[in-house]
Amino acid sequence: MAGRDRTIETLIERLNRLPGVGPKTAERLAFHLLRVEQQEALELAVAIQDVRAAVKSCSVCYQLDASDPCSICSDASRERDMMLVVEDPREVARFEEIGFRGVYHVLQGRLSQLEGIKLEDLTIAALLRRVEEGSFREVCLATNPDLEGEGTAQVLAEKLEKSGASLTRLARGLPAGSSIAQVSSSILSDAIEGRRPLS
Numbered sequence: 001m002a003g004r005d006r007t008i009e010t011l012i013e014r015l016n017r018l019p020g021v022g023p024k025t026a027e028r029l030a031f032h033l034l035r036v037e038q039q040e041a042l043e044l045a046v047a048i049q050d051v052r053a054a055v056k057s058c059s060v061c062y063q064l065d066a067s068d069p070c071s072i073c074s075d076a077s078r079e080r081d082m083m084l085v086v087e088d089p090r091e092v093a094r095f096e097e098i099g100f101r102g103v104y105h106v107l108q109g110r111l112s113q114l115e116g117i118k119l120e121d122l123t124i125a126a127l128l129r130r131v132e133e134g135s136f137r138e139v140c141l142a143t144n145p146d147l148e149g150e151g152t153a154q155v156l157a158e159k160l161e162k163s164g165a166s167l168t169r170l171a172r173g174l175p176a177g178s179s180i181a182q183v184s185s186s187i188l189s190d191a192i193e194g195r196r197p198l199s
């Protein structure tokens with residue numbers, strides 16, 4: 001906007017790039033940060049800096065953690081022959097909440113024609129290598145129960161068909177079109193209890 005300080009415009013523009021933050025909200029947040037105590041605003045900046053410096057993608061499962069391999073991959077008490085393949089690190093947190101004891105593989109997204117997300121944009125090559133080289137009893141393709149999640153699971157199932165691991169999908173009890181990050185813990189527990197074999 002004409003006449004407004006360039007640094008304010010930059011902050012609004014940066015906030016506007018965040019998912020779910022439109023220009024109006026970005027403007028509101030920017031002016032909020034200008035109104036609160038300087039210390040409080042700076043704490044947000046420091047928190048962003050700290051988390052980016054401390055947290056990395058695990059080189060084995062690609063979930064976010066302060067250590068590499070992550071605390072799950074390096075935990076000897078986990079069931080190492082049971083793998084849950086998820087789209088996003090947030091979903092790891094959900095399955096941890098309900099007491100899943102296997103290991104994970106985070107795809108860092110899902111295949112999407114609409115968004116132009118292809119095989120090589122995800123951690124699929126690493127997943128295939130991991131399953132081929134490991135001795136997994138079961139690989140559960142726990143992508144979201146929506147069009148793109150189902151499509152991604154189907155592609156993965158074809159690629160893992162000959163791996164020797166039994167391939168499963170979460171139970172159909174998950175409402176179609178819902179997201180794993182948002183369903184209740186009890187629905188998620190039921191979905192993992194009732195996993196169904198693919199093919």
Ligand SMILES: [Zn+2]
Pocket residue numbers: 058059060061062063069070071072073074
């Ligand atoms: Zn890991």
